[in-house]
Amino acid sequence: MKRVNKISKNQLQRLPAYLYHLQMLRASGVNRVTSPQIAKDLDLNVELVKKDFALVSSTQGTPRAGRDIDDLIHDLIKFLEYDKESTAILVGCGSLGRALIGYRGFDDFGFNIVAAFDNNPDLIGTKIGELTIYPLERLNEIQSIKKAKIGIITVTAKAAQLVADQLVKAGIGAIWNFAPANLMLPSDIIVQDESMASSLAVLSHRLKMKERSLKRKLK
Amino acid sequence: MKRVNKISKNQLQRLPAYLYHLQMLRASGVNRVTSPQIAKDLDLNVELVKKDFALVSSTQGTPRAGRDIDDLIHDLIKFLEYDKESTAILVGCGSLGRALIGYRGFDDFGFNIVAAFDNNPDLIGTKIGELTIYPLERLNEIQSIKKAKIGIITVTAKAAQLVADQLVKAGIGAIWNFAPANLMLPSDIIVQDESMASSLAVLSHRLKMKERSLKRKLK
């Protein structure tokens, strides 16, 4: 059995940053890149970059000359599967739901929101861009046609569990949860929480540490 | 010198989840909680929960009886500084900016967006809730009054670097960046990237792994 190269969460999270940066460099006429250069640009450890590139690259880099930027971009796109269409349905057409539906960056990732739901009668039947908002009752029916892989939850914390249950019942295998709630779901369902609270906790703590060290220096 | 207990990023990210869950439990009449119970609820390792609670708690837990839920909630709020006001200004009043300004959860975290900016003439002077949208030119002036700690960037990737530079010039110490761009800033400025691309990369990968293992089982 071939040993599959495992990739860590951190590693995965770095890949889009590389891709974005490489595309910027290419746009400014750069043809080749080296690990030390990218490490410097993105403020990362060189060995980290070397290993990341080695993992996604289909070719070896050449000592001293680095890698062809087009090859590397191509390999990253391939690895991240940005060249394959991936579909999602979204429940909750409040401001955050609208923002996600309108997010233009998703195109670049091959990511497509193919249906939107809400249970507010005022919203049902109205459009957000190309998408018509459907009532939640039609979730099963529409998902059976669209067969989306991912369900996006942008409802209130209170409604989130109920919506999650309905998405699972409709056959969704993964949930991208933007509601501040701890969803309880079968273990085979993938749940990814996008928690403002967690992000803010990290940011606030970093800020606090910074302020403390400034105060120490002032003494 | 007293050794300061360091807290890791992961640990910080778990704290709001505990708090939310505990508040739910309290609302349903629970008075005391134990680590094994919370670990089971949130699908975490027991030792992890024990250490997290030990870190934030002002009191010791009692064997067999666990902790008083109110005390623990209080300690978490204290630790996360949700009882202290924290302010931010936001640049970019598109749909995402609007969603953040309208996000009601921030109140619970003591987090307040106190000014909003955009350079679209159609938006300037209009209101989002209580906030008036100001032109970017007035950033310095308004920040000198508001003295916000955090700058939120919800502009396009193209404009992000420029906006970041202006925020830094206006005296902002930390940037919460929602634009898909790699900001290059002085090292003393805290930058926290909220990357849709990174999140999606992780989610897609998890989904891919799941599909693979399902296929293997079907053989």
Add this chain to the structure above:
DNA sequence: TAGATTGTTAATCGATTAACAATC
């Protein structure tokens, strides 16, 4: 008391960082 839970110490695991030979 018995047994569950506590706090804490030790073992394991995995990711990052450092070191180094190979090579263009």
Add this chain to the structure above:
DNA sequence: TAGATTGTTAATCGATTAACAATC
């Protein structure tokens, strides 16, 4: 060639998990 960069192996670091004595 000289020296920078490559891929890879070893060392370090930190977080998670396991183990266990103390105790209510």
